[in-house]
Amino acid sequence: MSGGVRMTIAGGNIPSRQADAPAPARASTSQKLLRVSVPLLMLFLALLAWDLYVRLNDVPPYILPGPLTVADALLNDWGTLWPALFVTTKITFMALALALLGGVGLAVFLVQSRWVELAFYPFAVILQVTPIVAVAPLILIYAPTTQVALLICAFLVAFFPILSNMVQGLKSVDHHLLNLFDLYGASRWQTLLYLKLPAAQPYFMTGLRIGGGLALIAAVVAEFAAGSAGANSGLAFRLLEAQYRLNIPRLFAALILLSLLGVAIFALTSFIAWLSLRRWHESSVRREN
Amino acid sequence: MNIMHAPGELVVGMRASARPVVTMREVSKVFSNGTLALSDMSLDVKNGEFLSLLGPSGCGKSTALRIIAGLGVASSGTIDWPSSRINSKGLPQGDISFVFQEPTLMPWQTVFGNVYLPFRLRHLPKRQARDQIMETLAMVGLEDFAEAYPRELSGGMKMRVSIARALVTKPKLLLMDEPFAALDEITRQKLNDDVLRLWRQTGVTVIFVTHSVYESAYLSSRIVVMKARPGQVFAEVPLERADMRDGYYRTSEEYRATCERVSRTLQEAIASAEPVS
Incomplete structure (x- = not known):
């Protein structure tokens, strides 16, 4: 987070530049260090506690493997786990990309008129509220390959939060600004491009963050339901497989990869949100009192 | 008279003669809920003048301003912008600007x-x-x-x-809808001075909606006092020497007298409105 936070200028009737005047106190280096080291230390302590518990109680690895055993499994089974991680990542991101396209596209379409919204919104709601696990068998029958079925499932789940947030955002445009665009004779397209879409950015980012998390969950759940096998299987299948074989260290390894993937997606979407909102939106601006 | 002005400023008296910028003839506006917001309003806005619409809330002054801007359609009566280009929708194009009560900026x-x-x-x-x-x-x-x-x-x-x-x-015409109502007194006075200066510098015609007697008396070359229920024009108060005002004018006897006159007219307008039933 570079770039000093500008102070809000009060009493602004003096037409002189104050924004670049004394840089507001930045977090000192030691504070920055603490921000990184505290969470890392806590994670390390948790691992240590886990390890000690397993060692002191002599827990067998098929009940609860210690962290070192899991790390061992992670390295030894990399040949199996890596392709699975790749498959799951691919499905998650493709589903998210499709959901972004579809969600934003449909939202723009829905807000064109009240009638369009009345006609189409129920379908989106029905798709959303029907549990994906229940629809998955049907999708598996219709889809040409298991991969496509997984993709459709993940898409359906990630799509709705993006759609509903986007619809909300596109409708929440300041009415005076809409009047202003009218007054200047802006076309529908200009109003969408220069006003409605930028104004919906914070809502879009919320949808993106929720959708990103859900896409991963759906990709895993759908694979549980689909029970895919062979070379193209994802982490969920490897997880189930490890369970059947009572290979608990590998199960843990797969689990850790899944949560790392989840964290990475969260970090990525949060970073994108911060990038686009940091200059102007209250949610991304730090304020000093 | 124009010795008082900085170089490059226009002399107000020279630009009062041209065609009106806006003409309204018996314009009425009924909202979809049946409220008669504006009733038979007729008004000529002269080129280069600083016109204030003054009145209590509900007198239709903002409604009138929005109709002049082309943002709302009159239910009856005619409105014309004789000196503007008219586009295919029958509205003036590019000659009108609007300042809302909120700054209305894109964050x-x-x-x-x-x-x-x-x-x-x-x-x-x-x-x-x-x-x-x-x-x-x-x-x-x-x-x-x-x-x-x-x-x-x-x-x-x-x-x-x-x-x-x-x-x-x-623009030819600048419409301002209670632009400084949400600001503190000191900032408002400063901005009033600035608006006066910009008006002189640019020669733009201004229609300024306000509910402040003092603001309208300080700024305007003409005040149209409106009354509520139904919203209509009650009286006109022409003022002199709008191009000469500055900080000293605020404390002058002339300003005080003007405020009193405008204030009395506004009181009459409020008293003449039908009571809320």
Whole structure:
């Protein structure tokens, strides 16, 4: 987070530049260090506690493997786990990309008129509220390959939060600004491009963050339901497989990869949100009192 | 008379004769819920004048302003903009600017980006618009804040940006809808002085909606006092020497007398309104 936070200028009737005047106190280096080291230390302590518990109680690895055993499994089974991680990542991101396209596209379409919204919104709601696990068998029958079925499932789940947030955002445009665009004779397209879409950015980012998390969950759940096998299987299948074989260290390894993937997606979407909102939106601006 | 002005300022008396900027004939507005917001309003707005619409809330002054802007359609009566180009929708194009009660800035755009908006909508490239934008920002004293975002500015500065955006296209008619009502007294006085100065400098015709007697008496060359229920014109108060006013005028006997006269007319307008049933 570079770039000093500008102070809000009060009493602004003096037409002189104050924004670049004394840089507001930045977090000192030691504070920055603490921000990184505290969470890392806590994670390390948790691992240590886990390890000690397993060692002191002599827990067998098929009940609860210690962290070192899991790390061992992670390295030894990399040949199996890596392709699975790749498959799951691919499905998650493709589903998210499709959901972004579809969600934003449909939202723009829905807000064109009240009638369009009345006609189409129920379908989106029905798709959303029907549990994906229940629809998955049907999708598996219709889809040409298991991969496509997984993709459709993940898409359906990630799509709705993006759609509903986007619809909300596109409708929440300041009415005076809409009047202003009218007054200047802006076309529908200009109003969408220069006003409605930028104004919906914070809502879009919320949808993106929720959708990103859900896409991963759906990709895993759908694979549980689909029970895919062979070379193209994802982490969920490897997880189930490890369970059947009572290979608990590998199960843990797969689990850790899944949560790392989840964290990475969260970090990525949060970073994108911060990038686009940091200059102007209250949610991304730090304020000093 | 014009010795008082800085070089380059227009002399108000010279531009009063041309065709009216807006003519309204018996314009009425009924909202969809049945409220009669404006009843038989007739008004000629002369080129170059500073006209205030003064009245209590519910007198239809904002409604009238929106109809003049072409943002709302009159239910009956005629409105014309004799000296403007009229577009295919029957509305004036490019000659009218509006300043709302809120600054109404796009928070995701810088000050420069906000002022650039009218040009952007006309497909004028940023390079060609830059000089005019910076010039207008300098007029409102914000040339150093071009790259700042609205949230970094105070309320008064945001309003200046809003005024700069309205003036950057050099409109014939500037409509202001209680623009300073939400600002503190000191900021408001400062902005009143600025608006007067910009009016003299640019020669723009201003229609200014307000519910403040003091503001209208300080700014206007003519005050149209309106009454509520139904909203209609109650009386007109022409004022003299609007081009001469400055900080000293605020404390002058003349200003005090004017305020008293306008205030009395407004009281009569309020008293004449039918009581709420």
